[in-house]
Amino acid sequence: MASGILSLGGSAIRAAYTPDSPVGVLSSGERSELLSPTEMRWLFGWGRYPAGGYLDVPLWFPLILAILPTAFAWRLDTLARRRARVGLCAHCHYDRRGLVAGVVCPECGGGPL
Numbered sequence: 124m125a126s127g128i129l130s131l132g133g134s135a136i137r138a139a140y141t142p143d144s145p146v147g148v149l150s151s152g153e154r155s156e157l158l159s160p161t162e163m164r165w166l167f168g169w170g171r172y173p174a175g176g177y178l179d180v181p182l183w184f185p186l187i188l189a190i191l192p193t194a195f196a197w198r199l200d201t202l203a204r205r206r207a208r209v210g211l212c213a214h215c216h217y218d219r220r221g222l223v224a225g226v227v228c229p230e231c232g233g234g235p236l
């Protein structure tokens with residue numbers, strides 16, 4: 124039966140895979156493939172041991188995966204609030220200053236702010 128195990132080192136997560144071991148049971152050779160808490164890995168790594176293999180994923184990678192969409196959404200929100208504050212249309216950025224409140228955008232027909 125196949126099994127997998129995750130181990131956390133100093134700067135990486137190691138996913139180890141053993142195709143023939145019962146779930147949660149590692150042989151002594153596989154235990155030596157666990158990351159030690161002080162082991163520093165800054166790059167991706169992979170390897171094989173007699174029955175299975177492992178993949179090292181540095182901790183900066185999931186951090187980047189979380190930060191990039193968050194920063195992008197934050198930037199879009201900041202721009203939308205800035206446009207609303209200065210009176211631009213939220214859809215086409217047409218300058219709505221001077222228009223009566225509640226009318227649709229004369230440029231794109233978008234709803235009022």
Ligand SMILES: [Zn+2]
Pocket residue numbers: 212213214215216217228229230231232233
């Ligand atoms: Zn508009």
